[in-house]
């Protein structure tokens with residue numbers, strides 16, 4: 450399916466309606482797309498990014514339908530195979546084509562795709578490429594989400610091809626975002642899963658794209674944006690240091706004691722005027738957990754003690770929180786134990802990358818008793834007080 454972006458500019462990539470998992474961990478409830486953009490100048494033709502190799506057939510069909518018998522440049526914004534994986538095929542089909550990218554990306558593609566030095570034209574920040582009436586300018590946007598990532602800007606049409614940056618895992622036949630609620634949610638999920646660990650550097654990259662004053666933002670997953678402000682503002686909101694008056698509780702419980710503690714905390718936090726999100730680690734997937742983390746002020750890890758430490762699912766949650774680096778300001782640890790162990794130490798040792806205050810842990814023996822509920826109530830009061838201190842609650 451060819452999706453026209455502007456005169457001489459087409460999305461010739463693939464739509465993957467049925468894929469359910471990405472990177473062997475990220476669930477895809479809405480499928481995804483691998484957008485590849487054909488830009489036809491008066492003299493030269495370029496394609497910006499390719500598709501996941503499994504979906505090459507759709508790209509080939511689209512190129513045939515547009516009767517593309519020559520490609521001069523294959524611009525590669527990102528070396529990850531869902532965008533670069535089609536390059537070896539395109540080089541065979543269009544032997545005169547050169548891969549246009551930055552030096553870092555070339556290095557990765559030599560390793561990942563076994564491309565050779567002579568396959569490349571190397572560009573750097575601010576360089577331009579003339580196609581005849583259409584000029585591509587290259588803007589380095591590192592760490593969205595690999596070190597080599599860049600944006601290609603079509604100057605005359607003011608289109609920013611941002612690759613993963615501003616993308617969403619959404620299979621859709623719409624060329625441009627139309628169902629804004631749906632796309633906001635999918636773009637936020639994508640941000641949470643893929644971009645959140647690089648929040649600080651992304652802030653600088655948002656500015657770089659905004660300064661281009663693009664008319665269109667065309668990422669390599671999901672629909673393009675004919676209203677770039679929508680997605681730029683959303684990214685500004687997610688990356689800002691401001692958090693909401695919300696607590697996310699991630700819990701696991703074998704026999705229900707920790708769960709009782711969790712739901713008591715939910716009630717007490719409600720009484721204190723704090724919003725709560727609760728995720729059972731056994732039934733919640735990574736996407737749901739990640740999206741919930743984006744703007745909460747506090748994350749609570751709740752686990753029973755098992756084999757002298759936290760339940761392995763709680764270790765996973767701590768590891769994930771540490772890796773995703775949400776902007777939360779506080780982390781709490783709570784749970785039930787039988788006789789003792791290193792639950793708190795082990796969880797803390799998995800949280801070293803976070804700039805958070807770790808609250809005084811709350812561990813109780815067995816099923817919570819009357820005095821334990823008092824402690825949970827006190828825990829809720831402490832969290833509310835912390836939220837007041839950082840100004841997310843009056």
Ligand SMILES: Cc1cc2nc3c(=O)[nH]c(=O)nc-3n(C[C@H](O)[C@H](O)[C@H](O)COP(=O)(O)O)c2cc1C
Nearest residue numbers: 702703704705706707753755756757786787788789
């Ligand atoms: C497989 C297993 C291993 C356990 N290992 C420990 C342990 O090493 N240290 C401890 O204090 N309690 C241990 N316990 C006891 C639990 O921590 C205790 O029963 C707790 O109340 C369970 O909380 P839950 O109902 O939320 O699952 C273990 C329980 C199970 C089922």
